[in-house]
Amino acid sequence: MHSGVFSLGKIILIPFPFTDLSGVKVRPAVIISNKSIGDDILVAFISTNTKKKSHFEIVVKMNNQNGLKSDSTVVVSKIATLEKKTVLGEIGKLSKSEILQVKKKLKDLFF
Numbered sequence: 001m002h003s004g005v006f007s008l009g010k011i012i013l014i015p016f017p018f019t020d021l022s023g024v025k026v027r028p029a030v031i032i033s034n035k036s037i038g039d040d041i042l043v044a045f046i047s048t049n050t051k052k053k054s055h056f057e058i059v060v061k062m063n064n065q066n067g068l069k070s071d072s073t074v075v076v077s078k079i080a081t082l083e084k085k086t087v088l089g090e091i092g093k094l095s096k097s098e099i100l101q102v103k104k105k106l107k108d109l110f111f
Contacts, residue, residue, distance in 0.1 A: 006031055006084060006087075007031060007034055008032065008033060008034045008099060009093050009098070009099040009102070010030070010031045010093050011028050011031075011066055011067060011090070011092045011093060011094065012031065012043070012087050012091065013026060013028055013087070013088040013091060014026070014028075014029050014043060014082060014086055014087055014088060015086055016029055016045055017080060019078070028046040028068060028091060029043035029045055029046055029080070030043060030044050030046060030094060031043055032076070032106060039085070040081050040083055040084065041081070041083075041087070042079065042080075043079065043080055043081075044074055044075060044076050044078060044079050045080075046068070046072050046073065046074055048070050048072050049073060050072065052073065054075075055105070056076040056108070056109055057073045057074065057077075058073065058074045058076065058098060058101045059072075060072050064092075065092055065095060066091070066092040066093060066094060068092065074098075074102060076102060076105040076106055
């Protein structure tokens with residue numbers, strides 16, 4: 001994926017750190033910024049647990065466009081800044097309406 005474009009809404013596979021930094025797990029994540037931040041990308045965690053636990057989650061149904069293997073949840077409040085070189089591959093992209101939901105949740109989270 002190193003030669004690919006890292007843009008808002010792309011779903012990638014990445015070793016995502018546990019919140020206690022005890023390790024990592026390869027999982028899908030969505031790129032949440034089009035802004036250039038050097039060799040880094042800003043991503044939000046995607047979980048297969050679709051039981052919504054907070055206002056900062058968006059349920060995404062699996063489809064050919066997003067490449068997810070099951071219905072999932074974008075957890076907008078679980079964000080990481082990771083090096084682009086850690087990306088293992090691209091699996092798909094969120095729909096325009098899902099990207100708008102992510103933007104709204106990010107705005108709610110930070111403002």
